[in-house]
Amino acid sequence: MRVLVINSGSSSIKYQLLDPDTGAVAASGQVSRIGEPVAPGTPSVEHDSDGHTLEHHGAIKDHAAGLRVVFDLFARSGHDLTAEGLRAVGHRVVHGGEVFYAPTLITDAVVRSIDELSALAPLHNPANVVGIESARALLPGVPQVAVFDTAFFHGLPDAAKTYAIDAKVAAAHGIRRYGFHGTSHEYVSGRVADVLGRKPEELNQIVLHLGNGASASAIRAGRAVDTSMGLTPLEGLVMGTRSGDIDPGIIPHLMRTAGLGIDAIDDLLNRNSGIKGLSGVNDFRELQGLIDSGDTAARLAYDVYIHRLRHYIGAYLVELGRVDAITFTAGVGENSPQVRADALADLSGFGITVDPDRNTAKDRAARLISPRGAQIPVLVVPTNEELAIARAAAALVA
Template sequence: MKVLVINSGSSSLKYQVLEIDSEKCLIKGLVERIGEDESDIEQTNGEKEYQVVAKIKDHEEALKEALKLITDSDFGCLKDLSEIDAVGHRVVHGGEKFFSSVLINEDVIKAIEENSDLAPLHNPPNLMGIKASQKVLPKVPQVAVFDTSFHHTMPEKAYMYGLPYELYQKHKIRRYGFHGTSHRYVSKKASQMLGENIKNLKIITAHLGNGASLAAIDKGKVVDTSMGFTPLEGLMMGTRSGDVDPGIIIFLLRNGYSIDEVDNLLNKKSGVLGLSEISNDMRDIRKGIENGDKKAKLAYDVYVYKLAKYIGSYVTILKGLDVLVFTAGVGENDHDVRKDVCDYLEIFGVKIDEEKNNGLNRKEGIISTEDSKVKVLVVKTDEELMIARDTKKIIEKRRI
């Protein structure tokens, strides 16, 4: 079975084609700056790379260009579009309506639209990708895989805020959590790497990219996660503030900041970028520290401190910890972050093998010592593979 996986953003469309029976990625590509005068198109097929600048007016046109490249005799991986058996879509917010991945129909589309108020930056472009796919590939079944669904096992005490209950009843204000597809993939992969049944493990997964979140997983089910009603809550991230006193927002609004200015400040100008005033990229922060930049050092220290603080709180609610997993851009590639976070966690019996840790960048494996009470792993996340797996499962059920 060949599955086309689509991750549609407001001005971008990422795609992969996977041969899901062998779980092999055949091709991957990206169309960026959709709707602008110049759009970038790039695709990789093994050692073959294709790049071009063109004018792409909308997501439907972007998908058509992607499908042309997928079936191109020189750069593609398929002879004909009829080889695509199904399309899997990343959808950020499923609200309280979707606890697992689903076959897309009109009712599902309507529900995703209704949840757009909860994720105005994500669900509308996700829908653009779905509608474009339905138009261009009308006979191919489509599946929605939700970022929020893995976190639906959280108990009420974890997802409710200390706000008037009527806000939950009227507006569904509660913790939802995000990055669920990544947390689900790496927790399962870690248990497989250890040769353990996930139902016997207490796991904390740390998805550390430009956006960052933690999940506390007990017996394969999420009991808490750091992102909340929006992806802004929780850890300090590349450009997002993470947890702040809500009174700060009220203060800024009363002192002349507009709602849009506060939104932009918290989501795009804060975090590592805001504190360092250099960059949201940890590689740039590292260079700044080496050059004696105090604000770069401050940004790094706050990032590590808040991460360790959250992990410590999750060990408490899990009543122990068997496995700690680092994943995504920073988690997979920054050995200093991993070591410095784990130094805080020595009280829980976490011990890092520095030689293994330093040698694992861009790879995956166990980085804890043999006598560490907690197994610490680096696992390369693969959200597209998880989406393709779900898509295959749903399509096969449909055929029965």
């Protein structure tokens, strides 16, 4: 019996139908540009099943309409979800706050609580709620499970999760470091243990989830002890469109000197900063093309990105004391040998080196990219958040 995994974004839905036991994917796809106009000839839904691709052309009004199209494409490709005998539907939910820190069976009360947490994730939780409600309406008899991005970091040590602001203010407004991409960090760190033939509780790890959104984590004996993202997914590493760490004083400075309101600053830091803000593009392939053409702004954006990444690697080396593995994952981490090499350049004194041939090899599997016998293994491990969500959902309803 399969699990349907749904990841509802602000203007998109990603989904997979898969077997949680074997990891085999029966179908997958994406709904794009929800609530936006779609250019003629551009598909708004792309659905892959058994090696064949089906497309839907035309605007998608909202998430409910998008899921109805998805269900129709499933039926056309031989997977009628209403008759599939689904084990569960697993939903990625970005923010669980202090309320949710384990996979949770979805009820009306749970949906209300997730919606109430939208103040902490205004770009993500509202879309998650719409996806959940739409799926519950279309599959009323199937158990639905919420799996939270913040769950893996719920148990951060007090010193790591606490911001040095007025304690009463922080407590009243739920201000702490929550962390994100937790499903990925937990899955990847477990796979690292498999690759190394060790138990997770034997390892101290640094995991670098580098995609359009990016985060780093320090994991001691299988438990997260620090992470770069904080109250929101804005803190930490330089990202595609997000600034990552800045001096908080920049915000009142912009309000006073530029006359920017809080919404304009929020838009600036979340959607028009990071790689995009420095270079004009947020796709790493486009950035590399600009660098190759001699674009100095693109080169600076790349250098800032690498500088911040090395900053966190160094911090976690000190924090963990002993590091048994450093791992790259997600779109940039898995596909950019240059980023991996530059992030760990000149660290041989710490026992960290990257083998050039292993690093540039065309291999999609989990693998070592450090030299044989290296003091600290360096790995590339493809993330699979959908499989992790499917397994969590299946285990909960078993």
